Amino acid sequence: MYKTPISTPSCIVPAKIFDCFTSLTKEEAELLEKSKKEVLFKKGETITKQGAFASHIVYLNSGLAKVYLEGNQNDLILKIVAENNFLSLSSVFDGNDTFIYSVSAYVDSKVTLISIDVFKQLLRKNIEFSNQIINRLNANTAQIYGRVYCITRKQSHGRVADIILCLSENVFKTREFKLNISRNDLADLTGLSSESVIKIFKEFKSEKLINVEGKNIKILDYDKLEQISHYG
Amino acid sequence: MYKTPISTPSCIVPAKIFDCFTSLTKEEAELLEKSKKEVLFKKGETITKQGAFASHIVYLNSGLAKVYLEGNQNDLILKIVAENNFLSLSSVFDGNDTFIYSVSAYVDSKVTLISIDVFKQLLRKNIEFSNQIINRLNANTAQIYGRVYCITRKQSHGRVADIILCLSENVFKTREFKLNISRNDLADLTGLSSESVIKIFKEFKSEKLINVEGKNIKILDYDKLEQISHYG
């Protein structure tokens, strides 16, 4: 029964107004424009594959995706990424030419691929851009630390409550939403088995904390869930 | 029984030759020199405190420290930091003025405190410096992802093997070393209870994988440990 030391939402990197590309000069923007490619990924498709050659920086223009580490039987979802966020920023860094995680689309998603060389050029040229990227990397760090804490220190009920709240607040931004994320993904998101997630959903429902009708979720007792998330 | 998808050492950010300060101009170096403070921390002392106001960037000149999230009863060690590395880089980022984790010294350690304002100025002025920091942040990300995987997907024996190997390879850089890290810290490092760590140490000893005499550890069967770490 600990109080969470971190208030950052653990499932997603908060997407404040973030458009680092506005800081580019006309010239730089043109360079980017020339070298980038927009691609549409369908629901369920793999956008980047762990272990594959990381030739591009991937930016999510619209849609919803999961970033995850692949295991043999279960994956571990590191974060959910919403529109206007990078999907593979950490691949920029020197001496790392493979994707350290996989990304796949939850819904149809529009993605921009930017050549790593061009991206590095921009980082080298434009200090404002570079600083915004630093901020983004740091936001990522805060998010992942929150997640590490959640998964390693909270027990099952707390983790499930955490994810429900995080999805509500940061992804769907309403207390009643259609969860286009499977129970199995919720398991990968909480580090639990899917059976455990389902059982806890049922418990939460019988305790009138949430209402679950198939994929539709409605949060009934926000405060209680928050309590479970913090002390669970 | 999965094969680890990530080969990054999970307990520490690999400390290659890394001295971002060499990229500073004379002028910038002077600015840094004027504003920085060197402080000596004794073994066990707290260097930064989670939740406290983050007024400085902290750089570890010499010594050994742990970066950890505080829980109510158990902490979670995010990483071990060796000399010539930053202890609190993620505090630079805009909109975050508190330390998101605590840092304490394992051995007597020399630390440089750099004003965040000056640090941000340097980031804004010197693009080479800024890029080196980006690299460092990305190395941190790779490390923490490795750790997340280790803690959430491996079971006890694999986690302990992982930590023994990581300490040997990356911290002490020899197969026989004096472990100035308590069993309790090993627990915080593996996400296990200290009793479990002790029992697994004992098992590894009886299986002749390691030799443990109090604080002295010697790795006897490196390959087997690696196997346990990967498939555990």
Added chain:
DNA sequence: TTTATTTTATGATATAAATCAGTTTTTAAT
């Protein structure tokens, strides 16, 4: 519409690891 396949659900059982309650050893303090 029917069939096949995937996802969700449920209860019983197994098990990994925590907790507990001690003892012994080591380290620190007087």
Added chain:
DNA sequence: ATTAAAAACTGATTTATATCATAAAATAAA
């Protein structure tokens, strides 16, 4: 040198959660 306190160790017990086996819904495909 003696005492106090902290860390390390040990075995017994408990518990949280995974696994297993199987059924019911819900989607997708034919």
